[in-house]
Amino acid sequence: MDLEKAKGNLLKSDLSCFFEPESIAIVGSFKEGFFGGYVVIKSLLSAGYAGQIYPINPGYKEVLGLKVYPHLSDVQKKMDLALIMINARAVPEIIRECGENGIKGIVVIADGFAERNEDGASLQDEMVETARQVGIRIIGPNTAGIVNTSNGFNPCPYEAGYYKIKRGPIAICAQTGMINPQAFYYPDLGFGVSKICDLGNKSDLNECDILEYLEEDEQTSVISMYLESIQEGQRFLECTKRVTSKKPVLVVKSGRTGAGAIASASHTGSLAVDDQIFEATCRQGGLLRLEEFRELFEVPKIFASQPLPRGNRMGIVTVTGGVAVMAIDKGAEYGLCLTDLSPQTAEMLDKIFPGTGKMPVDIGPMMAAVKDAFSLYPQMLDAVMEDENVDVLFNVLWANPIGNIIENYIRAYELLKGRYQKPLATWLYGPNSSAVRDLRLRLEDMGFPVFSKPETCIKALGLALRYSHVKEGKGWT
């Protein structure tokens, strides 16, 4: 059976065997430690996975209260998915066994394939060939695996110290395990996650397959991807055009330089694509390109929680003028222009404190001059948010846990909640790290995204504007 035929046998929705398996076989060692089958099972049980778990290893009888089967053939029950963490050389044979036992999908955590050397590349070819013969699809090898938060399916092979991940609309995929739970503290990510997928060496399933699955996934409304290579250029372009007409897709692409591309080959055995070609693909495909790894986790929050902007007129409310200047500079990169307040809003604000009735609205001077100034803050923020001249709002808060400052911020956001169809991005700064963190969590619980840097706020608003153009078919500006 050749690849095309194998693909024909697997409808798009059949990728569900990876994310929604009713049963999973774990083939590997179950020794206690920070990596391996023991950790996978601990993670599945702790995350609340309700499917059947079949540990496979002739050297064990029981692990974490589960019976261990010597071989796959001993299970004698339906198995949807297998997770493989054994020596690379033994993988092709296990795949054959998986086929014999009706398994349709395999996640190959094991490494030592194309990323290692030529022998490994041959082994990878052999593995894929075997899988095709038996009608099995593969994620990996050399992957840290996948997560589906909607069914507690978190078979994390590395000890993360936490197991439950909040459900939410953000899907994160990558050619690296740096997006998997052991690498990032997901409980800190507001708005939650739908799916996580490390594609590893992409020996079989690649970015197009995952995009097509996520396109139809009702739990996912925004997709964030880290890529080192594109395997099927034409398919990728067609696929991204279609997916981005429905959901925003954010992408960090590395291997941009010649030296980076060589390193990428030894990381995931992949062939990098010329960066100019990739940039053109982003424009044509409506992809939103990010620059830094951390942005993969942060920027999706704007799409996960805020409506798209209807225009490019940016309002700024701040307690410090310097950040407004930086924001205006940064906004220009995305076509965001500082707005003018409407005369009514300007008059209303100037009545509260002279000088605040113009953009950027700097309430810093008022804070120093007026007793209990922060109690006036909710109505001021609301007035700016309501102003018809404001399409997007960047808000800067001084998160200082003294007096009633924080409570007035909360009052302000409660006042806004659910009332405006325009995106609001918030940056917090202040002299107390835990106060900044606490306020961030509170605001995000209320549905308002907070970003770690002012520049990221503006990038998020700017990409939201760009995506509104993509979605309207106006193309990328």
Added chain:
Amino acid sequence: MDLEKAKGNLLKSDLSCFFEPESIAIVGSFKEGFFGGYVVIKSLLSAGYAGQIYPINPGYKEVLGLKVYPHLSDVQKKMDLALIMINARAVPEIIRECGENGIKGIVVIADGFAERNEDGASLQDEMVETARQVGIRIIGPNTAGIVNTSNGFNPCPYEAGYYKIKRGPIAICAQTGMINPQAFYYPDLGFGVSKICDLGNKSDLNECDILEYLEEDEQTSVISMYLESIQEGQRFLECTKRVTSKKPVLVVKSGRTGAGAIASASHTGSLAVDDQIFEATCRQGGLLRLEEFRELFEVPKIFASQPLPRGNRMGIVTVTGGVAVMAIDKGAEYGLCLTDLSPQTAEMLDKIFPGTGKMPVDIGPMMAAVKDAFSLYPQMLDAVMEDENVDVLFNVLWANPIGNIIENYIRAYELLKGRYQKPLATWLYGPNSSAVRDLRLRLEDMGFPVFSKPETCIKALGLALRYSHVKEGKGWT
């Protein structure tokens, strides 16, 4: 007396009245709150300032155990510096009084000057004119003030909730109060601070004056600046050329775009400079340009703690391959090239675990395959650091508080400490935010800088390389 004459009267070292005053008068309100004279005095006392403090206000008798004087003339003792936080309109008259009472320097916290409107601009002119007549120099107006950590001089006008700031070699100056203690949690900044200075509207003293002071300041070995404008172009160029031949100067410049420049005018009343001209000035003056505000605090750490690189050959040790690809891409922007290990090092590493003996050194596969792999880590890191083919090292650690992982990292850094004349930049990631934070603090206590993003590590190493060229007179590459 005109400005030039006034400047002639003040030798460079006389800026010491701002940072090393033996006595300070605080003119303002002493009502308890989060802003004002009360907070200034609380901060000075808590930070351990040992000089004389003279609160001035006819409406108070005592504040925080200190006698309050009705007027400056009632003090009848030597006063080096005055800090002014009263209504803008009253400032010129107070300055005259300061002159009559022998005060040489004034920090004008008060706002409502050139940043506000034309009336404020006139008032600012009047204030400066008055000061010149009486031989007084001004920092501000519209400033959050200054800090000198070496004498506990922290007259912070906003409640920060902490007062002592660790001494160290980093000076931070800006045209915004976002660098002052109420805006940033300095205890989190490894390597400590020498001076902080918000220049405010720069009505009198500007970036050149501060640079010249810091040039001679023995407590300062690296300078970080946020600028919206340059007031004396030719002087700035000459000054930066001279200062950068001694100490690195990092700069974020905003008001880069036309819209940003207009906002800058209403923030600090300053006239922005064309960004291309500024970029050329950076190259000629040997300035190291940063892009994001947060970098002002982070990037100086490389200069505060590490030797300059002797070449551009970058080594990478990592537990995850993806970040290495990104690092190599980013390094190319600064002329950093991935090195090859020397044959001896390669052989030694490959003996420990096959495949680790090449760049980037990815110990991820070993971690998953070898029992107690982390105990082998110290000798591996040391071997790469020692390799003569490595000029700078980027190290990536998975900060997971399980087993003996963290302790092996600490052992590794202890082994390196003080033995190599090459810079090392570290990035930590992991599933536990407090473990990441704790390890960062421990490594920085040991003298090794840790950065919040991999991209910042590379930028820090890249700018260290660039500065090594500046210092050698090779110019900016």
